[in-house]
Amino acid sequence: MSAKECDHHKWWKQKVFRKIFCGIVVFLFIVLVTILLIWAILRPTKPTFILQDVTIYAFNATVPNLLTSNFQVTLTSRNPNDNIGIYYDRLDTYVNYRSQQITLPTAIPPSYQGHKEVDVWSPFVYGTNVPVAPFNFVSLGQDQNDGNILITIKIDGRVRWKIGVFITGHYHLYVRCPAYISFGGSRSNGDVVGENVIKYQLVQSCSVSV
Numbered sequence: 001m002s003a004k005e006c007d008h009h010k011w012w013k014q015k016v017f018r019k020i021f022c023g024i025v026v027f028l029f030i031v032l033v034t035i036l037l038i039w040a041i042l043r044p045t046k047p048t049f050i051l052q053d054v055t056i057y058a059f060n061a062t063v064p065n066l067l068t069s070n071f072q073v074t075l076t077s078r079n080p081n082d083n084i085g086i087y088y089d090r091l092d093t094y095v096n097y098r099s100q101q102i103t104l105p106t107a108i109p110p111s112y113q114g115h116k117e118v119d120v121w122s123p124f125v126y127g128t129n130v131p132v133a134p135f136n137f138v139s140l141g142q143d144q145n146d147g148n149i150l151i152t153i154k155i156d157g158r159v160r161w162k163i164g165v166f167i168t169g170h171y172h173l174y175v176r177c178p179a180y181i182s183f184g185g186s187r188s189n190g191d192v193v194g195e196n197v198i199k200y201q202l203v204q205s206c207s208v209s210v
Contacts, residue, residue, distance in 0.1 A: 044084045044161050047113070049206040050076045051153055051177035055199040056190075058126075061144070065137040067102055070126040071095055073153050075177070075206075077121070079113045085162035086113045089170065093123050096152040098136050103127035108155075112162075125153075144183065153177040159210065177206035 057070040073093065079086050092105035103125040113119055132140065143149045155175035161168045181200055182189045190198035 044163075045080045046208050046210045047086060047159075048078045048080060049155070049175045049177065049208055050078075051179060051202050051204040051206055052076055052120075053199055053201050053203075054151075054153070054179050054181070055193065055197065056181070057197050059149075061132070061137065061140055062129075065132050065134055066129045067097075067132050067137075067140070068128050068130070069095065069102055070124070071103070072122060072124050073177075074120065074122045075153070075155070076118055077113065078118045079116060082115055083163065085115060087111075087160040087162060087167070088113065088173075089158045089160060091121075091155055091157035091173070093121075093125055093153065093155050095125055095127075096154055097132075097149070098139060100133055100136050102130050102132065102151075105156075108157075147183045149181050149183070151179050151181065153179055153206075171210050174209045175206050177204055179204060 052074040054074075055072040057072070058068055059070075060068045062068070073095075075093075077088075088108070088111050090110065091108035093108060094101055094105040095103045104127055106123045106125045108121050108123055111119060140149075154177070155173070157173040157175075158170045159173045160170055179200070179202055190200040193199045
């Protein structure tokens with residue numbers, strides 16, 4: 001084969017490769033634009049969460065600055081989308097008091113939520129002899145004496161959206177549910193459901209960010 005024929009052969013191969021590469025780029029671009037258009041048209045809406053109730057089995061503060069607590073919380077989650085499903089890949093629930101976590105995180109099993117579906121979860125969250133910041137421990141004592149305590153039920157997790165056969169990457173989910181609890185005599189807004197066990201019916205909307 002002459003040098004001229006060899007150069008022509010190389011040029012032809014490079015031309016074919018360039019066409020294949022350009023075809024792949026154009027195909028990927030079309031797929032990406034299609035996905036973005038579908039996403040823009042459907043406009044996925046974040047799920048809504050409601051804190052239905054909180055049952056307190058233990059809430060005992062002891063010196064020095066230790067807190068033992070045991071809660072069962074009932075949460076409902078609704079997917080408001082008509083054409084988009086939600087994968088809850090990880091959900092960790094825990095309780096905060098004055099911006100300090102006072103229980104261990106409890107994992108809610110992964111699940112898929114279809115269009116307009118509602119899920120109900122009732123995890124137990126607890127902490128035994130959890131150290132509390134001194135200034136929070138003082139505030140806790142004051143709140144208990146006043147008979148009113150504000151806690152926050154939190155959920156941190158990761159979700160994915162399902163649009164037809166397309167599934168997105170992971171998004172962080174943050175849920176915050178305030179629970180205002182009153183103790184003592186006629187001021188209590190809870191029902192006694194067992195020995196030293198009080199259930200509070202709240203039906204409290206939660207803030208959700210994704």
